[in-house]
Amino acid sequence: MRDAGKGEFSRAWTVLLAALVATMCGASPVPFNTIGSFLKPLSAEFGWNPGQIMIGIMCYGLSGCVMAPVIGALADKYGARRVGMLSLLGFGLAFASVGLVSSLPMFYALYLLVGLLGIGSTPITWSRAVNLWFVQNRGLALGIMLLGTGVAGFILPSLTVYLINHAGWRWAYGLIALLPLLVALPIVIAFMREPKPGEVPTADVGASTKTGFTLAAALRDRRFWIMAVSFILVSIAYGGFHTNLQNMIRLKGISDGTGALIAGCVGLSIIVGRVGTGLLVDRFWAPLVALPLLSMPALACGIFITDAPPLALIVLAAVMLGFAAGAETDLIAYLAGRYFGMAYYGRIYGMLYAAFAGGSAISPPLYGYVVATHGNYTPILIASAVMFVVGAILLMLLGRYPTSFPTVKSA
Numbered sequence: 001m002r003d004a005g006k007g008e009f010s011r012a013w014t015v016l017l018a019a020l021v022a023t024m025c026g027a028s029p030v031p032f033n034t035i036g037s038f039l040k041p042l043s044a045e046f047g048w049n050p051g052q053i054m055i056g057i058m059c060y061g062l063s064g065c066v067m068a069p070v071i072g073a074l075a076d077k078y079g080a081r082r083v084g085m086l087s088l089l090g091f092g093l094a095f096a097s098v099g100l101v102s103s104l105p106m107f108y109a110l111y112l113l114v115g116l117l118g119i120g121s122t123p124i125t126w127s128r129a130v131n132l133w134f135v136q137n138r139g140l141a142l143g144i145m146l147l148g149t150g151v152a153g154f155i156l157p158s159l160t161v162y163l164i165n166h167a168g169w170r171w172a173y174g175l176i177a178l179l180p181l182l183v184a185l186p187i188v189i190a191f192m193r194e195p196k197p198g199e200v201p202t203a204d205v206g207a208s209t210k211t212g213f214t215l216a217a218a219l220r221d222r223r224f225w226i227m228a229v230s231f232i233l234v235s236i237a238y239g240g241f242h243t244n245l246q247n248m249i250r251l252k253g254i255s256d257g258t259g260a261l262i263a264g265c266v267g268l269s270i271i272v273g274r275v276g277t278g279l280l281v282d283r284f285w286a287p288l289v290a291l292p293l294l295s296m297p298a299l300a301c302g303i304f305i306t307d308a309p310p311l312a313l314i315v316l317a318a319v320m321l322g323f324a325a326g327a328e329t330d331l332i333a334y335l336a337g338r339y340f341g342m343a344y345y346g347r348i349y350g351m352l353y354a355a356f357a358g359g360s361a362i363s364p365p366l367y368g369y370v371v372a373t374h375g376n377y378t379p380i381l382i383a384s385a386v387m388f389v390v391g392a393i394l395l396m397l398l399g400r401y402p403t404s405f406p407t408v409k410s411a
Contacts, residue, residue: 008141011199012133016144018191019126022084024148025184026126027091027118028329031060031111032239033153034176035364036246036263037160040256041169048104050247051368056111057243061361063115064122065354069215071120072128072350080129081192085185087120092181094118099173121180124353127333128346129194139286142333143278149329150274153267153322157246157260211405212341218348223339223398227332228355233391234294234328235359237384240367241297241321242266248304248377249314262318269322277327281334287395293327294392296320301385305378324388331395332356339398341405 035057042053075083094114101107126145134141163172218224245266249259273293280289300317303309336349370380
């Protein structure tokens with residue numbers, strides 16, 4: 001067993017590297033980890049309030065939510081490499097174009113385009129390839145792949161502030177867009193591929209039939225809806241917290257530079273959360289692993305509700321937020337494969353990711369609306385603390401992993 005696990009990494013480390021870099025530079029972390037830095041310059045130039053600006057992230061998220069099942073089906077049919085390459089190209093061009101914005105409707109339309117074109121550069125696509133290459137170390141491999149979001153979360157807030165200060169916010173959009181275009185795309189072209197028949201003995205690839213649930217069967221299964229509701233609750237609680245974090249810190253009287261560094265702590269803790277979650281779910285029942293990790297940000301909400309928390313507690317809150325983010329997206333990919341198999345993985349994961357993306361989309365403007373109307377984030381933070389805990393508890397209802405799956409026609 002242990003030798004076989006080592007063999008997985010020796011066979012597919014280049015694929016895993018490509019998936020990690022593509023995730024880091026793709027449409028999953030980049031818009032969310034940069035929008036907080038753009039709040040101030042956009043507000044200064046156009047007079048938009050945080051709630052109005054965050055509707056752009058909602059447009060991005062909802063378009064991605066709609067497209068996620070479609071992209072999952074395309075990845076099942078055409079493979080991760082082809083779908084991912086086209087999406088990285090589209091995402092980079094769309095994100096650069098946001099720097100040309102001249103009105104609020106145009107801002108919304110361009111973020112909508114970012115979601116439509118970029119959703120194929122998210123873990124929906126890359127996790128399919130990783131799941132097929134890795135079986136015994138699947139949780140760890142997915143965690144390593146999703147380190148990309150943590151690295152992006154650590155680097156992008158400070159990088160975006162630096163680019164805005166030295167080149168202006170319009171150029172900052174274009175320069176950040178070079179990440180998918182000049183970093184991720186060449187690596188995906190060189191290294192991303194799915195296993196050929198017989199190349200991975202335990203993988204279910206290349207046959208006319210595969211094992212796993214069809215999408216229709218998954219939609220009739222209560223476990224799918226338990227996952228979906230859990231991910232919606234946690235993503236609503238998390239998405240706006242993350243994107244508004246720098247503004248929350250600013251309201252505590254802390255400078256923008258320090259706020260960007262604290263936001264970077266989220267990225268570092270995401271990295272730890274990814275690897276830690278991956279190692280743990282390969283050894284223990286995943287919902288039990290998720291319980292403390294997804295509940296932890298409730299304490300972070302409590303810290304930000306207080307009037308003048310010490311800087312150390314604010315950093316601790318950012319770290320706890322990152323641990324939850326490190327666990328959640330890892331769990332979506334892992335649980336989809338463990339409970340529903342790989343035959344229609346892209347479609348099923350796409351639907352679950354749509355639930356996550358939908359919650360993440362409505363959350364930032366919801367947080368923005370609360371602060372615009374109340375002058376602080378307290379009401380939404382109280383609600384979010386409850387959603388974090390309930391979302392974590394729901395996963396405990398999933399039950400044991402299936403020991404076998406039905407045989408179905410290949411996607």
